[in-house]
Amino acid sequence: MAIVLHQFPISHYCEKIRWALDYKGLDYRLKNHLPGLHFKKMKAVVPFSSVPVLEHDGHYVQGSAAIISYLDTKFPARPLTPQASEAREEALRWETFCDDNIGPHVRRFCYHTLLDHPDLVIPFFAQGGPFWGKAFLRMIFPKLQGVMRKAMQIREPQVSESRVTLEQAIQTLSQAYGERPYLAGEQFSRADLAAASLLAPLFMPPQYGLKWPSTMPEPLQSWVDSQAESLAPFQRFYQEHRR
Structure with a gap:
């Protein structure tokens, strides 16, 4: 019954699942992977190389939205998915909005700057990994940087387009929170968690x-x-709901 989260500590999609696990009060173990070395390990158990991947009771679930749905099914206490059908559909729509309009664009826009600062970003990648992780990443960083820029399209005009998409998404969320305290229903849900974690x-x-x-x-x-x-509203969610 052990729960293992395969992750990158820096990943905001992985933070989304760390938060979900903590919110539910579940015991779990983190398995931190080094970028680049994770490809074969993940492809051996799931269709794609991306994390987060949840390992539980011999099963593997990939992708943050699928993992939250799995957790709510297997561990229904403190649900993140609203029970009422209308609120549930609204929560899923907002989560998809955040996954599509915030997640990849925060990643591209931030890495556009961070990848030019290896002394800053390498400790992010290596945190919680093997003792030799930093030295290994320094050695391969020129190649890793090129692979990341190509895979995530970290170049112009995509970087500027991501900035605009982010600004629009933040304003859309700000307007929604100006009308109500939560995005779906009357309590904190996977929609609010997605917005706050992906912007974190x-x-x-x-x-x-x-x-x-x-x-x-x-x-x-x-x-x-x-x-x-x-x-500011997303910082407040961290203060109120991320223990």
Whole structure:
């Protein structure tokens, strides 16, 4: 019955599942993988190489939305999926909106700056991994950086397009929260968790579990500062619901 979360500590999609597991009060073990070395290990058990992957009782579930649905089915206490059909559908729609319009764009926009700062980003990748992880990543970083930029399309005009998509998504969420305290139903749900966790790298909450720097490199930090007011509701979710 052991639960293992295969993850990258830096990944906001993995943080989404760490939060879900903690919210439900479940015991689990983290299995931190090094970028690049995770490909074969993940493809041996799931269709794609991406994390998060939840391992439970001999089964593997891949993808943050699928994992939350699995957890709510297997461990129904403290559900993240609303029971009422209308609220459930609304929560799933908002979660999909965040997964599509925030998740990949935060990743691309942040890495566009962070990959130029290996001394900062390598400890993110290596945190909680093998003792030789940092040295290994420094050795392969030029190749890893190229692979990441190609795979995630971290180049112009895609980076600028991601910035615009992010700004629009943040404003859409801000307007929604201006009308009600939660995105779906009358309580915190997977929709709110998705929004806050996927935006978390922009405001660096301590509950994320990563050893954040005091500030991000420029020009990333200036853009984050410009979004500070709109990001405040998501910081509040961390304070109120991320123990």
